[in-house]
Structures are given as C-alpha cells and as structure tokens.
Amino acid sequence: MTLGRVLVVGAGQMGAGIAQVVAASGREVLLRDAFPGAVERGLATIERSLAKLHEKGGPDPATVLARITPVEALGEADLMIEAIVEQADAKKELFRAADEALPAGAILASNTSSIPITELAAVTSRPERVIGMHFFNPVPVLALVEVIRADQTSDETAEAIVALAHELGKTPAEANDFPGFVSNRILMPFINEAAYALMEGVAEPEAIDTVAKLGFAHPIGPLALADLIGLDTCVAIMDVLHAGLGDPKYAPCPLLRRHVAAGRLGRKSGRGFYEYG
Structure with missing residues (x-):
C-alpha cells in the first residue's frame, strides 16, 4: 500500500511535528487546521525546528518545507493523520467528514492519546481502514509511535502503518484498543x-x-x-x-x-x- 500523500489535520504542537517528519521522509503533506492562523503558526514552528536540526546535520529546511502545502479542505490523500483537540465528539465529526471526502482506499489515522479507536472507526464506512498512530512530543525527536488497532482494523492497514512508522525513522509499538492504550x-x-x-x-x-x-x-x-x-x-x-x-x-x-x-x-x-x- 503506497502512502505518498498525507493529510495532517491539526497544525498545533503535535500536528506540526507530524507534518515535519512526514515531509522529511520525502512525502507530500497537506496541512489543515480550522482555526485562523494556526497553519501559519505551525509552519513557523516547523521552520524553527528544521533550522535547529539542520545545524546538527539534518535535512535542508527549504526542501522539507516545500513539500508541505496548506489546504482549507479535506483533499485527496492516501492517509489522514488527525491531530486535533483531545475531544471524542470533535474527532468523530472530523472522521465522518474525512470518510466522505477522502478516496475509498485512504487510511484514516488518529494521533489520539486516549480516545478509543474503535469508536472513531464506527462512525465511518471504512472501519477496517481506521487506526491509531500516536506520536510523542516532541515528534521530530522522540522515536516512539504507538500503533493502535481498532476492533475493526484490517491486517493490511496495520501493516501499512507499521511500515510507514519505520520509514519515518520511528519505532512502532503495537497495542490493542484499551483506554489510554499502553503509554498513558x-x-x-x-x-x-x-x-x-x-x-x-x-x-x-x-x-x-x-x-x-x-x-x-x-x-x-x-x-x-x-x-x-x-x-x-x-x-x-x-x-x-x-x-x-x-x-x-x-x-x-x-x-x-x-x-x-x-x-x-x-x-x-x-x-x-x-x-x-
């Protein structure tokens, strides 16, 4: 399964970090946030982070930033990674909208740190393609990604996200869908x-x-x-x-x-x- 274009929803501390590591892996990133000015602040955060990493031998900041495109709508992508506020109703509303907007084969992932993935999967027409992808702060520095399978998540989806985590330079740890997962x-x-x-x-x-x-x-x-x-x-x-x-x-x-x-x-x-x- 090819995950070449990734939509990151939420440009706060976590979303900006996720967008940065995905873009640094060579992928195209669409960055969306409903709050005015949030994407601009997120891009500024990414630019500062990349500058610090570049001093230590990291990638060229301009090259990475060029792969990140601000968007207003939920556009065409192979994968959505949601990183919005930690509220179940807000996440469910987003997953319903993404389910309608993204291609049928796209995976819908959540960076939630506690909300059951099974509940998010249940509001979509593609529950087998819904999964948890829990990054840790600061995302560009910490290596762990907690991969959480909903009751409905397919083996193919889980394998694709585990492979992506490795390609992002992260170490995936798989967990079942219990409140708080392992970490929290x-x-x-x-x-x-x-x-x-x-x-x-x-x-x-x-x-x-x-x-x-x-x-x-x-x-x-x-x-x-x-x-x-x-x-x-x-x-x-x-x-x-x-x-x-x-x-x-x-x-x-x-x-x-x-x-x-x-x-x-x-x-x-x-x-x-x-x-x-």
Whole structure:
C-alpha cells in the first residue's frame, strides 16, 4: 500500500511535528487546521525546528518545507493523520467528514492519546481502514509511535502503518484498543500521583521532579512533563481512563482540576506547576 500523500489535520504542537517528519521522509503533506492562523503558526514552528536540526546535520529546511502545502479542505490523500483537540465528539465529526471526502482506499489515522479507536472507526464506512498512530512530543525527536488497532482494523492497514512508522525513522509499538492504550495507562497515574504528592505537601515541585530525574533516570520529571503535555490534556486523558476502566485510581487529582479551572495549563499558557517566560 503506497502512502505518498498525507493529510495532517491539526497544525498545533503535535500536528506540526507530524507534518515535519512526514515531509522529511520525502512525502507530500497537506496541512489543515480550522482555526485562523494556526497553519501559519505551525509552519513557523516547523521552520524553527528544521533550522535547529539542520545545524546538527539534518535535512535542508527549504526542501522539507516545500513539500508541505496548506489546504482549507479535506483533499485527496492516501492517509489522514488527525491531530486535533483531545475531544471524542470533535474527532468523530472530523472522521465522518474525512470518510466522505477522502478516496475509498485512504487510511484514516488518529494521533489520539486516549480516545478509543474503535469508536472513531464506527462512525465511518471504512472501519477496517481506521487506526491509531500516536506520536510523542516532541515528534521530530522522540522515536516512539504507538500503533493502535481498532476492533475493526484490517491486517493490511496495520501493516501499512507499521511500515510507514519505520520509514519515518520511528519505532512502532503495537497495542490493542484499551483506554489510554499502553503509554498513558502507565504515564497518567504517575503524573497524577506526583500531583497528589504536591497537593498533600510531601515535597515542592522541584524536589518531586528531581527524585524522578535522578532516582528513576527519567529525562524530565512528572510535573514538568505534565506542563509540557498540557494539564487540560492530562485531565482529559484521565477522564477517559476513569470512565473506560471504571477504577477510581484513574480519577484526576483535585489539584490538577483546580489548575485547569484557573487557566494554569502548563507551558502553552505560561503557567502550570511551574512558571514560564
């Protein structure tokens, strides 16, 4: 199965990174985002990222950027990779529209970090061609791609996406369609417990993160990582885990909910567990 032209929907932090690595592999990329100015901001992010990588021997930025075309409509593509907001209804609406707009043989993939792929597949007429393709932030740097098969996903679709991940220079890890898949089923309780440790006065944020970095050899502490992911996204993922698995251990820490309610979303808002300039 040839996946030569890829439509990336969502030009935020994740979508821009996905567009960059796909274009760097030599493929044509169509980049779409419904929010005014989002594609332009995404392209600027890609340009900065490529410039940094070029200093370390990476590809020519102009060559990669020339393969990315902003589009307003869901156009002709062999593959769509969705990277919009982590809300089930918004994703389902997009998958319905993409199912109508893209060629019958096209694969529809989601970069969701928690929403069941089976639910997204069910709203299309091609459920066997729907799959999860969960990248990790920052996409140009981190090697992992979690490949999640819906109940309906065909072997052919899964094999094509695993092969694509390898061609993008990534390492695919296949998972079945459970809430949170593998990564967030493990990661979110870790972040949540760190938030409880802070809320209960066990230690200050810097100490909690230092324990994880020096004691567990993690490159970044759980609270700083939550700020990078976005505290609102963390809460959304935990809500999916809690609802899907029915275990109270997945319920978001009250401190996380308070921070989100106060607009303290992490790096993207300038303040989360830490403050950012």
